[in-house]
Amino acid sequence: MKLLMIDDDTGLCELLSEYLSAQGFSIQTAHDGQQGLELALQNDYALILLDVMLPSIDGFEVLKQLRQTKLTPVIMLTAKGEDFDRIFGLELGADDYIAKPFNHRELLARVKAITRRIEHINSLNVATPSKMNVNGITVNLAAREAAINEHTLTLTGTEYEVLVLLIKNAGEVVSKEQISEEVLGRRLASFDRSIDMHVSNIRKKIAEHIAGEKIKTIRGTGYVFIQGE
Known part of the structure; x- marks a missing residue:
């Protein structure tokens, strides 16, 4: 799989390129935001590693412009302790983040x-779609699309996976820990707000097409997708 790393730390790029190449990935690098954005728009990557602090345009602007046309998965590289960077990146549509040094x-x-999630998607037989329709939202599992009244929701891969998990368990509480482990593939760390931000993004996108609460927060526990009005 081909990855793009956008980071102005050339030494780190070289080290990670060598490390990830040894794991079977093909790595392309860019050292400023504008160059990285152009590569991201012109090519198809399985994943983008995107630093926040970049010359020319910063990582947030790169992500913002990228999300206008592409849903390529993005992991933001943030400074340790910079909670604002993490939250803002997730609001803009990042799939995950990791703090430097890592x-x-x-x-x-x-x-x-x-x-792994991408490989699973590619293995699906889109000729035989399986659909779920709960509380006004239709999910096509094979085509990996969610829609409301024929209006397709523009979800990132992570947002889609979170929505599907909630819909599959409609009426039941799904903990943040379960969402993190099943969707992000990692345990939920203390004070990690990534799941909250993904759910917030999903709610905003749903609200553009349909009224009423669809995802209820269970304080201190997780979320419930409401089965019906």
Whole structure:
């Protein structure tokens, strides 16, 4: 699988390129935001590793412009302790984040969790779609699409997976820990707001097409997809 890493730390790019290449990935690198954005728009990558602090345009602007036309999975590389960067990146449509400095094995685990999901998608037989329709939202599992009254929801891969998990368990509480492990492929860390932000993004996109609460927050536990009005 081909990955794109956008980071102005050339030494880190070289080290990670060598490490990830040894794991079977093909790596392309860019060292400023504008160049990275152009590569991301012109090519198809399985995943993008995107640093926040970049020359020319920062990682947030890269992600914002990318999401106008592409849903390529993105892992944001943030500074340790910069909660705003993490939350803002997720609001803009990042799939996950990892704080610098990070362990190479942890990054590899994050990358593999997302690329495994892509491999599963590619293995599906889209000729025989399986659909679910709950409380006004239709999910086509084979085509990996969610729609409301024939209006397709523009969801990132992670948002789609979260929505499907909630719909499959409609009427039941799904914990944040379960969502993190099944969708992001990792245990939920303390004070990690990634699941909250993904659910928030899904709610906003649903609200553009249909009224009423569809996903209820169970404080301190998780979320419930409401079965009906």
